[in-house]
Amino acid sequence: MLKEETLKKAQDGDLKSIEDICSLTWETVYRFVYYKVQNRQEAEDITQETYVKALSHLQKNDTQIEQFTGFLKTVALNILRDRWRKRKRRGTSVNIEAISPEETAAEDTAEISAQRELIRKALGSLSEEQRMVVELRILKGYSVTETAKIIDKKETTVRVLQYRALKNLASILKDNNLM
Known part of the structure; x- marks a missing residue:
């Protein structure tokens, strides 16, 4: 004091x-x-x-x-x-000269769609709790505390669920050559 x-x-x-x-x-x-x-x-x-x-x-x-x-x-x-x-x-600054319209337009949309589908399937293979934690923490940006309140779990449980979910996703994506 x-x-x-x-x-x-x-x-x-x-x-x-x-x-x-x-x-x-x-x-x-x-x-x-x-x-x-x-x-x-x-x-x-x-x-x-x-x-x-x-x-x-x-x-x-x-x-x-x-x-x-x-x-x-x-x-x-x-x-x-x-x-x-x-x-x-x-705000954010963007260097317009650094953007190549040819490269941007030439991205293979079929490959991107296939990757999205694999990621969607990988998320679908997780347990309901793991998928919810990934969605709240990573996709929506909620904190561990906020996520714990939303799914009515302890913060440590949320951390464990997130760790296991990301480990499972990494394994699935690695098996499909996306990592």
């Missing part, structure tokens, strides 16, 4: 107090950010940026912050939202 005295010293620029604040709260903030971005490097960058912004705010403004960890999480969430907005505005 952070002491009010430590925050006051940090506001005045005391490096030892700033270091104490960071060492007491960094793990909580990092875990919060990592949960949101699921990328170690990005989580580290955002956590660092969170401390820079929060501490500069503390030093510029003489405000009382009751729950400093909550304040840090709010700053981190605002940084995340800003990053997500920037990505959304930018």
Whole structure:
């Protein structure tokens, strides 16, 4: 728990107090950010940026912050939202010169149809639970927790079902020379 005295010293620029604040709260903030971005490097960058912004705010403004960890999480969430907005505005870039119309048009649709049919049959050979887990986790992008709630199973059961389903699919597709 952070002491009010430590925050006051940090506001005045005391490096030892700033270091104490960071060492007491960094793990909580990092875990919060990592949960949101699921990328170690990005989580580290955002956590660092969170401390820079929060501490500069503390030093510029003489405000009382009751729950400093909550304040840090709010700053981190605002940084995340800003990053997500920037990505959304930018969209994805496509290099039109790199696309060859001849190659794109020349793809063998019969081969693609045959592959789709084999994949459909491979999915059909799975148990009902395995197929449902593959559909929810991989095709629809649900998390393990969400999938567990939907199929009314434990998270560990969902992970095992997914592992076994993917192992079975890989075996079937390998036998049909698709892998």
